[in-house]
Amino acid sequence: DQQVKQNSPSLSVQEGRISILNCDYTNSMFDYFLWYKKYPAEGPTFLISISSIKDKNEDGRFTVFLNKSAKHLSLHIVPSQPGDSAVYFCAAHSGTYKYIFGTGTRLKVLA
């Protein structure tokens, strides 16, 4: 039961351009969403989060957009840098203790 889906397994973007990573969810009870970045041989690193009462949250180069009616969130990275190359996971939370993760999107930023 895939409640959180990342339909693009990979994405390549030129350095300096915008990276847009997408995530869809099915459970309308989710009220808190997060994005994580993961390098090989490391644990996921928290990037940015958004509560369901907002539709946008920004932190430096990272912006998360939430469209509740479409059950869709996206992460924008601008400008993209080679160091951003990693696997990005979205995660969602519904008031229980469990955070549910998507399958990840591998971002490659080309120099």
Place this chain on the structure above:
Amino acid sequence: EPEVTQTPSHQVTQMGQEVILRCVPISNHLYFYWYRQILGQKVEFLVSFYNNEISEKSEIFDDQFSVERPDGSNFTLKIRSTKLEDSAMYFCASSVAGQNSPLHFGNGTRLTVT
């Protein structure tokens, strides 16, 4: 910046053996979690722990699994009789609060069951 630490980084064990994976969460965090990632697959929730008891567990977390906070700093995951399919990266995480609070992950223990 405080971090979650996990030991060992890699554990190899034979099928049927018991393993204990260790974690030291961030010191002022109150909620603790174990997740796992089978190679190439998604990060899966195993269990959450608060106030010295399990607050939630997944269907993966069967009777072969247990967690413990034996002292004020360590948080352990025990697998009593390992199976081949337990081979995965196991990540410990902690958070300040149980809701609307990001999880902070360790770098994981790679468990290989032969």
